[in-house]
Amino acid sequence: MTPGVKPLIAGNWKMHGTLAEAAALAGAVRDGAGGLPADLLVCPTFLHVAQVAATLAGSAVAVGGQDCHPAAKGAHTGDVAAPMLKDAGAGFVILGHSERRTDHAETDAAVRAKAEAAAAAGLVPIVCVGETEAERLAGRAEAVVERQLAESLPDGFAGIIAYEPVWAIGTGRTPTEADIAAIHGTIRARLAARFGAAGQGMRILYGGSMKPGNAKAILALPNVDGGLVGGASLVAEDFLAIARAAA
Numbered sequence: 001m002t003p004g005v006k007p008l009i010a011g012n013w014k015m016h017g018t019l020a021e022a023a024a025l026a027g028a029v030r031d032g033a034g035g036l037p038a039d040l041l042v043c044p045t046f047l048h049v050a051q052v053a054a055t056l057a058g059s060a061v062a063v064g065g066q067d068c069h070p071a072a073k074g075a076h077t078g079d080v081a082a083p084m085l086k087d088a089g090a091g092f093v094i095l096g097h098s099e100r101r102t103d104h105a106e107t108d109a110a111v112r113a114k115a116e117a118a119a120a121a122g123l124v125p126i127v128c129v130g131e132t133e134a135e136r137l138a139g140r141a142e143a144v145v146e147r148q149l150a151e152s153l154p155d156g157f158a159g160i161i162a163y164e165p166v167w168a169i170g171t172g173r174t175p176t177e178a179d180i181a182a183i184h185g186t187i188r189a190r191l192a193a194r195f196g197a198a199g200q201g202m203r204i205l206y207g208g209s210m211k212p213g214n215a216k217a218i219l220a221l222p223n224v225d226g227g228l229v230g231g232a233s234l235v236a237e238d239f240l241a242i243a244r245a246a247a
């Protein structure tokens with residue numbers, strides 16, 4: 001963790017669940033959220049954002065989207081604009097997730113434009129970076145992440161970074177603690193070099209097979225300021241256990 005930075009545990013619910021299931025999950029997270037050492041955020045699919053925000057209204061649990069369009073409005077069939085997310089009750093938005101980069105061919109430039117749109121709408125962008133397994137095996141993990149940071153973050157960025165090695169997502173595999181600490185250290189150095197004091201205090205989350213059993217060790221590493229959790233965030237007790245591990 002970074003001294004003086006409160007951890008954030010964010011759940012990415014991806015494309016899971018019915019509206020009723022999302023509301024029930026949000027209610028269970030809300031009911032267990034008291035007295036935790038971390039801030040909590042849940043990111044349901046677009047269709048569920050307003051209902052989940054209503055369920056969480058007045059609680060300490062924030063709501064986010066999983067993507068947004070770079071334009072504030074317009075003829076973009078099937079897309080969702082950042083101001084729409086804000087209007088539905090979101091305060092955050094995940095951008096550049098590897099599943100978006102793969103499924104929708106999102107480039108660093110597109111992520112950068114989305115981050116600008118999110119900030120303009122009053123949303124906190126969570127920009128994801130991370131190498132593929134082939135890139136890690138080729139010794140290029142740090143170079144890939146440094147390029148993604150340089151090209152995906154707009155000037156004046158005031159959001160959150162999530163380091164998510166693509167090969168660790170949904171696989172049950174994680175990098176070694178030494179590897180996580182090393183790459184988070186590199187990310188911190190790049191943020192500090194570009195954004196000064198703001199970069200020193202920016203949250204850097206780890207994502208990729210974070211579970212109750214490994215969260216404590218990962219969250220104790222330097223420059224790991226929380227987690228972006230996929231599968232384990234779909235079970236309220238597991239998600240809350242990860243948040244408790246941030247103590």
Ligand SMILES: O=C(COP(=O)(O)O)[C@@H](O)CO
Binds near residue numbers: 011168208209228229
């Ligand atoms: O994709 C993520 C990790 O998913 P896991 O199921 O926890 O491996 C991360 O972005 C959460 O979105």
